[in-house]
Amino acid sequence: EVQLVESGGGLVKPGGSLRLSCAASGFTFSSFSMNWVRQAPGKGLEWVSSISSSSNYIYYADSVKGRFTISRDNPKNSLYLQMNSLRVEDTAIYYCARAPFSPNWGQGTLVTVSS
């Protein structure tokens, strides 16, 4: 069974940093590109970032470029999102998901940016 388990969310002040993690199991993680997708409270889905299977190709939405860094550790079956210079508008549930489209999603981790 495919599982994606996100962690690392929490409450942080504007300008602060957080590092999200996603633990993957049940599939060959190293063979798949991965996405981070977020959803602000009461809003729609927003793609945040993608990373290819070997980390050769990395893409970011304009809204997070220069502030967020995606990475992965294939031997550990893990995906990460380093979030710096956080803004109030980054408040959202953050999901990791297989790319480019995902039949499997985690439960998400809530990031709240507030003073």
Added chain:
Amino acid sequence: EIVLTQSPGTLSLSPGERATLSCRASQSVSSNYLAWYQQKPGQAPRLLMYGASTRATGIPDRFSGSGSGTDFTLTISRLEPEDFAVYYCQQYGSSLLTFGGGTKVEIK
């Protein structure tokens, strides 16, 4: 960036009725790389369709997808009570992925 516009924003229908949801792209979606998701309150999205018209595993055949280029449609032939939810389209033909704003299908 390819902008996806979904319409209508809200669809009010009764169980048993047909639902037709639209997703229009600001430029042609390469190879019809378009997916549809269903999301219910408090839940993660669920993949319904990919490649514009291929049903994901376990998705009932009352769901169908069509379209190409810039115009795509998700059709639910006969609404079941569990189909009332929000639906999103997503294009993956570009390196910068995008989602539509969603269509809420609500009970009339």
